[in-house]
Structure formats: structure tokens, C-alpha cells
Amino acid sequence: MLEAGCTYEIGGYVRLAEGEPASRVVITMQRTPVGGETKYDWIAPSAEKGVTDAGWVHLQGQYSYSGEVSELLLYVESPDAALVDFYIDDITITRLSGPQSEPTVQTDIPSVYETLSPYFVVGAAIEPDLLDEEQHTILLTRHFNSITPENAMKPGSIQPSEGEFRWEGADRLVQYARENGKAVHGHTLVWHQQAAEWMFKDSEGNLLEATPENKELVLQRLEAHIRAVVGRYKDDVQVWDVVNEVIDPGNSDCLRRSIWYDLTGMDYIVTAFRVADEVAPDAVLLINDYGTTEPRKRACLYNLVRDLRAQGVPVDGVGHQMHINIASPSAEVIEETILMFADLGIEQHITELDMSIYANDTESYTVVPENILIRQGKRYKAIFEVFKRQADHIQSVTFWGLADDHTWLKTFPVARLDLPLLFDEQLQAKPAYWGVVDPTKLP
Ligand code: XIL
Numbered sequence: 551m552l553e554a555g556c557t558y559e560i561g562g563y564v565r566l567a568e569g570e571p572a573s574r575v576v577i578t579m580q581r582t583p584v585g586g587e588t589k590y591d592w593i594a595p596s597a598e599k600g601v602t603d604a605g606w607v608h609l610q611g612q613y614s615y616s617g618e619v620s621e622l623l624l625y626v627e628s629p630d631a632a633l634v635d636f637y638i639d640d641i642t643i644t645r646l647s648g649p650q651s652e653p654t655v656q657t658d659i660p661s662v663y664e665t666l667s668p669y670f671v672v673g674a675a676i677e678p679d680l681l682d683e684e685q686h687t688i689l690l691t692r693h694f695n696s697i698t699p700e701n702a703m704k705p706g707s708i709q710p711s712e713g714e715f716r717w718e719g720a721d722r723l724v725q726y727a728r729e730n731g732k733a734v735h736g737h738t739l740v741w742h743q744q745a746a747e748w749m750f751k752d753s754e755g756n757l758l759e760a761t762p763e764n765k766e767l768v769l770q771r772l773e774a775h776i777r778a779v780v781g782r783y784k785d786d787v788q789v790w791d792v793v794n795e796v797i798d799p800g801n802s803d804c805l806r807r808s809i810w811y812d813l814t815g816m817d818y819i820v821t822a823f824r825v826a827d828e829v830a831p832d833a834v835l836l837i838n839d840y841g842t843t844e845p846r847k848r849a850c851l852y853n854l855v856r857d858l859r860a861q862g863v864p865v866d867g868v869g870h871q872m873h874i875n876i877a878s879p880s881a882e883v884i885e886e887t888i889l890m891f892a893d894l895g896i897e898q899h900i901t902e903l904d905m906s907i908y909a910n911d912t913e914s915y916t917v918v919p920e921n922i923l924i925r926q927g928k929r930y931k932a933i934f935e936v937f938k939r940q941a942d943h944i945q946s947v948t949f950w951g952l953a954d955d956h957t958w959l960k961t962f963p964v965a966r967l968d969l970p971l972l973f974d975e976q977l978q979a980k981p982a983y984w985g986v987v988d989p990t991k992l993p
Contacts, residue, residue, distance in 0.1 A: 555649035557648055559644045562577060562640055564601050564626060564638050570603055570636070573630050575628050576592055578592055578627055580623040581615055584617075591613065591615070593612075601636065614648070626638050652684065654685060655685050656977075670945055670946050672947055673698055673733070675697070675949065677719070681722060685977060689952060694732070695733060696735055696946055696948060699719070703779065705741070708779060709778070734786050735787070735948060736783060737790075738790075739790060739792050740792065740819075741794040742810060743795075749772065768813050784829060788833060790826055790830070791838035792837065796808070796810075797850045820858070823865055824863065834945070836867050837855060838869030839871060840871040840872075841871075842872075843887045852894065869898075869899045869900075871903075872902060874904070874905050875906040876926055881932040881933050884933060888943050891943070898945065899948070900937065900944060901948050903947060904970035923981050924981045924993055927983075934985065
């Protein structure tokens, strides 16, 4: 009967049964968020020993909750150690206001992608259900001219079991892009996380052993997957993150020891590029990775791209994820990295840009100080100066999210408040936005 985002007044009368000792009585909401732990919200507590058997006491308080819930249970309790018997009467629930409407997008500020259109395409990673939110969709359409499915095209989402394709989410995003003239950056065809786990298992669900037959089998499965996914979207997706996070500078051959590697060596990489290129010869095919400014890792990536291209494997460029933070890496190191890869004559895309407000895994704010957000804006400014200066080498810059109300950094690497993007949780422009769009407006 209740709705999230509304404020209610909840009240009622209580009176203890004859002979019970004076006690506290509380009106409580037992609230179970979808997929979460049950919470107990106190709405209207009486004073300590505030209820007796001598007469009716009126309890009243305001209540609101946010988020999706699977159950709300209103009850009246005596929280003291000794359980007492009591009567209740005339329970009322009155809606005072709401539901609170979605915050409204600013219409008097420049568009991010239009401002940067002389330089590169500007994207945002989104989930399909963002398109259910009117104001979010308006913000997206105004400021970005490319989208990346944040999860909807990952193998585990799109082919969760063999031959069972779940196209709905990705189709919705592609449809939005078509209707609004936006580019689509496909993410991703191969990754060791959010993988289609069935590809590595036999019919009994046991992990495949590394044998020549099993190598054949998983490469066939990979090929069929790529033919289906790239084939379906070949008219809509211009750029693909073909393989994601395959580098590990800790190994002498620079390759991550993933299940793909265990079963196929580096053939999965070669197969993925060859098949994607065959199905979509005009698409730009990337190797995407994080930490690409780190000297050992970028040397590994550089060598891998160079060697694959020398062997005729159709690798068109690299994706720099660019999950950075308030302190590092420096703008100088980013520029040096772009220049280094420019030598290879390849495309470079910034594929997953966001800037955590924390420099380590342990800090956490409940309220983020304004000076941190200003510092973030200044750092965004410095980094976009580099991107613009090197725009000949950079084809697109995509943010890993639209606004701070939805970002993977609120759960990774730990659960905490993080505000890494250009728009705040109310969809309003932050100093980060001004750092990118018009740094003269930074304080
Ligand atoms: C993240 C998504 O943002 C989350 O919603 C999901 O739970 C985990 O994956 N590198 C990548 C992205 O290539 O696919 C990841 O996206 C973030 C790190």
C-alpha cells in the first residue's frame, strides 16, 4: 500500500493491559529491501515507561523509505526486556507528500558531446532500464553521442546457457541509439568475468580439462557466440571491445592466466578477432584493459598489439579503461601513454573513464567535502586538456556511467559513497562537468 519516495504520517493509540508495568511502546516498520537484509525502522516510539494501563496514549511519527522492497510490515512492539500485553486502536496512515519526482535536468548548460565534437565522440555506459527514467534519458541524449552497454552485452548476460540468447536489454539500447542518432560501443565479446560459464563446462557441468579436443570445443563455442552477437548488431555497433583484460604483466608472456588461457593458450584472442572481423569487417576491434598507464602493463599491451598485427590478426586499436582516482595516474603519464601507442598507428579509445574520490581502498566519506569535488573538477580539466591535445590519436571518450546516482564504484572495491562522474546524484552538473566543459567556471 505504500510507495517509495512518499512521506507518510503514521499514528495510533496504545494502552497496556490491566496490571502491566509502565513501558515503552513503539510503532515500527519491518522493511525488507529486494535482495537485501531486513531492517527495522522506528517510526513512533513513546517515552520511556510512557505507556501505562491507566489510559490511551497517542503515538505518531513520519515515515518514508526509498528503494524497492519485497515486504513492509507495520507493527507495534514493546521493545523492553519484559514483554507486556497491550491494546491498540485507531491506527492511521496518511500520505503527506510525494512521490518525490525525479530530479530535473538543467537545460541551460552546454552539451558535453557538442562541446567536445571537434575532438572525439563522448559516450556513457548505461543499463537498459535507465531508459525507463525520463530525466536520465534526457540527460543522456543531451550530453552524450555514444553509449556502451554497462552489462547487457557481456557473454554471461547475453548467452547465459548454450543457444539461449537474451537480446532484450541490448536490443533496447541499440534501438535507443538508432532512434537518437547515437553510436554504440560494444562491450564485450570475451572476458574472464561475467563470462558464459557453460562454455567451459561439459554436459554434466564439470569444468573441461585442458585437452586438444576441449580447446577445439571452446573455440567453436566462442566463434558461435561472436557470430551471433556481432552478427545481430553489425549495423549498429561501430566499435567492439573484443577481448577484455587479457594482460598480466606478472607473467613472462604478459598474458593473464584465465580459464580462456588455460584451455586455449592465446588462441582465444586470435579467434575472437578473426571471427569478429569476418562478421563485421568495418567495425573497429579493440583490446580493452585497465591500468594501461602503468609502465609494465602498457609495455605488455604494446607488444601484444604489435605482435598480433604483425601476424595479420585484425586488431584495430586499444581501449584504455581509465578507471582513475583523485590522485593518480598523473595527466603527464596519461599523455605519455597515448603518445606511446600512437607509434603503432592504431586507434585509441578511452572506454570506461571515471574518477574515484578516494586514493585507496580504506577511506570513506558519508558526506563528501566540496573541496574534494573541486579538486576532482581540476583534475578532470587537466586530463581533458591531454585528451584534446592528443585528439588525433583518440577516437572516443566514454564515461563509465551517466551520473553519480548509479556507479559501480559504490560497491567496488568496497561498499562506500563514491562520486566519480560529471553529474551528481540529482543529475546536476558538478565541478567535474565544468572542468571538462568550461574550466573558467571552476572556483
Ligand atoms: C562492471 C559494471 O559496471 C558492474 O555493474 C558489474 O557488476 C561489474 O562490471 N571493467 C570492465 C567493466 O570492463 O565491464 C566493469 O563493469 C568495470 C571494470
